[in-house]
Amino acid sequence: MMQELEKYLRRDRFPHMWCPGCGNGIVLGCLLRAIKKLGLEQDKTIIVGGIGCSSRAVGYLDFNTLHTTHGRALAFATGIKLARPELNVIVVTGDGDATAIGGNHFIHAARRNIDLTVVLFNNNIYGMTGGQYSPLTPANKKATTAPHGTIEPVFDVAELARAAGATFVGRSTTYHTNLLTSLIAGGIENKGFSLVEAITACPTNFGRRNKMKGGAEMLLWQRDNAVHVQKTKQMSPGELEGKIVIGLLHKKETPEYTFVYDQIIARAREESGPGTLTPLKGGESRGRTE
Ligand SMILES: Cc1ncc(C[n+]2csc(CCOP(=O)(O)OP(=O)(O)O)c2C)c(N)n1
Ligand code: SF4
Incomplete structure (x- = not known):
């Protein structure tokens, strides 16, 4: 972590609890770079997490932070924003937290276009509880609750947010850190509901079961399978099959x-x-x- 970001960290809470090769620290680094780039004041910024490995990030951050309950980060964040609209409210959440137990809060926060920036750590699995599949686990991938592969279709959470009413939607990976940082900054600047989906690695509970080796190999997988949205125009549906489309996917103005x-x-x-x-x-x- 760069020295200039140290002031944003609660050093006394270290060492962190994440496994070697986990992508959560990379997403956190991008969030802090975005905050630094925008010059947000620590006392005027609230970061809210749900429950999960990703939501644990709030414990390491020296802002006003709330570690809430599983799936309810957006409910808490909505209350804060309504009471103190002048504050910057950022939500860190996992794919299970945001789209399974918290799915209802997610679509309604997007529908309201309330000024929250959601950084969704998508590691395609329930990391904290040992690897159950989530609505963002791709079909045919293995999980403790799907030892022979999932049979459920996966949500496109970016598309879900756009359809529900979000006014800023972007996706990046932990390999594409500059893009992830600039999308988080763009989301914070957007006056409305912003979703930034960060594709990240859980080598312990997703990678191991799905023969993706370790965290480094999972980063290379992200590099090889991501396509910038601008390039997709020249690609056929067949070429796009299985690819992760990254970049700014949607932006509109709504009160x-x-x-x-x-x-x-x-x-x-x-x-x-x-x-x-x-x-x-x-x-x-x-x-x-x-
Ligand atoms: C009401 C409730 N139900 C279930 C749990 C158990 N639980 C804790 S974290 C979690 C899933 C975490 O997965 P995700 O949100 O994807 O975050 P990750 O750990 O992968 O970052 C679950 C089911 C809980 N804490 N509270
Ligand atoms: S279980 Fe997965 S998501 Fe949780 S800290 Fe370990 S690698 Fe990261």
């Missing part, structure tokens, strides 16, 4: 949820007359009756 919420409060205040609602102080309180 952001807390902005619309403020307008409703202003309208409600006008309609209810003076003294019925507490004044807003820089987003500190919202719409409570006196």
